[in-house]
Amino acid sequence: MPAGTPGSARHSSTAAGLKKQPAEPRPSASIILLSPTNQVLLLHRVHTLSAFPSAHVFPGGNLSAFHDGDIPPPGDAGRHADSLPYRLGAIRETFEESGILLAQHMCAGGDALLNLPSADRDEARRAIYENKERFVDWVERVGGVVDAENLVPFTRWITPEATPKRFTTQMYLYMLPLSSSEDPAIAAAQSEAMIPTPDGGVEHMAARFDDAASWLEKQRKGEIILFPPQYFLLQLISQFLTGPPPPSAGSVNNLAAGVTEHYAWQRERLRGFLDAVPTATEPRAAGHHTAWIPWKDKVISPVTLGLRRSDRRTILGLDKPGPELKGTERGGDWERVVLVKFGKGVVRDVEVRSREEVLAEERKAERAAEALKL
Structure with a gap:
């Protein structure tokens, strides 16, 4: 049946006449990124954007066939399910937007992330954003492998059907290794440094880690804008990510070990909650x-x-x-x-x-x- 006729894929006949079908949701992915101290990374969007202006959001964005591989087409059940293209897109967008590279060294063991000089990262962010080099090819060229396996699915959000621009967004949780706080990009985000985004800061002004409860309190005070998905997910994880342990006496080594165990315990409880x-x-x-x-x-x-x-x-x-x-x-x-x-x-x-x-x-x-x- 030709598109546009009653009963076709784009329109259906109702008692009131022709009713336009909802816009096709565009595949996208986002990451709730936890710091070594279980704080959450949010990006502050500029006020001139048409989508989520001035809001604080998790890093993420639209999938790209060039970078992320074959994306399931409309009507395919896989379009609304976790898969490798969604994972690659989430990690790539996080790198483009914050400079934090979720990739491990190809030859090294353990959970340490590949650490590159900031200048090399920024050059790669621009090239990847401009589609001059495929993200996975660049990661491999610098001796790394994208850490897609350690992404943990945590809900999918599909934009309501009445909205003109719609997305099917796979949310993930990623827990940075408890030993990775020396990473320069993570340190920059923790100090609320201006981030040199590939588009010159058109989309995001800054990136910062903070406690989930602190982000929620800032929203309640009117200091930041959180849209319902971000607020809802922060509310859920704030039950488990409750900040540092209370002060206690002991040697420096014992205290450090206790702090690490405290954050590991929080993460274990959160993982159990998701399952x-x-x-x-x-x-x-x-x-x-x-x-x-x-x-x-x-x-x-x-x-x-x-x-x-x-x-x-x-x-x-x-x-x-x-x-x-x-x-x-x-x-x-x-x-x-x-x-x-x-x-x-x-x-x-x-x-x-x-x-x-x-x-x-x-x-x-x-x-x-x-x-x-x-």
């Missing part, structure tokens, strides 16, 4: 099929459930996987919702709450409003 089911604790939520999808496999396409009567914030449900995966067994998180107030290009007052509690509050508010009419 565990059920993911819900409330009885009704635990009975929903999404509770039996581990966090590493959840697919979330936010859906508006309504507006709060009390503060007019939008209530976003997180259990649906999006139109592309409708009718499959995939899904997100039924137990929680995100409350958010949308403005022109910005969001504020983001909060994660229990779905049951929020909807119960709305029913109570509705009954109170009806009583006032009597």
Whole structure:
């Protein structure tokens, strides 16, 4: 059937007439990057961008067939699943945007990352951004291998269908080795240095590591902008990444070993969380099929459930996987919702709450409003 006719791939017939189909989501990937002290890297986007202006975001971006290999086409189930192109894209974009290279030395053992001079990194970032050399070829040429194996899947987000620009974004968690704090790019990010991005700073102004709880607190104070996916994921991991250990007496060597063990323990708990089911604790939520999808496999396409009567914030449900995966067994998180107030290009007052509690509050508010009419 020709494209554009009723019932074709682009349009479907409804009682109200022709309804345009959602835009095809573009494959992208992003990394929640943990420092050796389990802080999280966020990039500050400039205010002139059309997508997420002025927001703090995880490093990542669109997949590239030139750099990342064959990308599953629309309609292919693999387009919305973890695969090597998504992993390569996530690592490449992180390198382009922050200079942090998630690659190991080809001949060395252990988990130490390949460390190159900053000047060499910056030159490569420009060349890769401009497609002058394939990312994996450059990594191999300098004696490294991309560390795709140590990426841990941590949800996929598909943009709601009403949005003109849509993405299917695979999120990953990557834990920098506990011994890698001497890396110059990591040190620069920790000091909130301006990063020499390949496009001259058009997309990102700075990169910084901070505690997950600190990022959330800055958002609550209005100091930074976090969109719902970033806020939601930071909220989840903040349960486990709770900062440094409390002060204790002992020798310098024993204290250092204790600190390392503390951060390793946090990471182990977080890894267990990503694999565990059920993911819900409330009885009704635990009975929903999404509770039996581990966090590493959840697919979330936010859906508006309504507006709060009390503060007019939008209530976003997180259990649906999006139109592309409708009718499959995939899904997100039924137990929680995100409350958010949308403005022109910005969001504020983001909060994660229990779905049951929020909807119960709305029913109570509705009954109170009806009583006032009597």
